[in-house]
Amino acid sequence: MSQKIDGGIAAAAQLRSVAVNTKVAPAGEAKAQAVQSVDSVRLTDEATQLQAMQRELSTAPAVDMARVQAVREALENGSYRIDPDAIASRMLDLDQQLRG
Numbered sequence: 001m002s003q004k005i006d007g008g009i010a011a012a013a014q015l016r017s018v019a020v021n022t023k024v025a026p027a028g029e030a031k032a033q034a035v036q037s038v039d040s041v042r043l044t045d046e047a048t049q050l051q052a053m054q055r056e057l058s059t060a061p062a063v064d065m066a067r068v069q070a071v072r073e074a075l076e077n078g079s080y081r082i083d084p085d086a087i088a089s090r091m092l093d094l095d096q097q098l099r100g
Contacts, residue, residue, distance in 0.1 A: 043051075074080035 071080065
């Protein structure tokens, strides 16, 4: 058996209304008043800091062109030096941070 599935719904959805507080108060009793609820959201300090960081990063340029130009010039004139110990140390620090 196979059925064809399409994106449309052939029959219109039928909804029924439901009344709230449909009880009738006996004679002499006061009617109950509906309580209104108010939704609220409170962000933690960490969430607020993350939002601020996201706004700051979204406005910052993706590439620091001044730094790119400085490295390019250092490479061209032969003054750019690579420090393998510093690179290894930073890689180990990053690994330690990622592990927690």
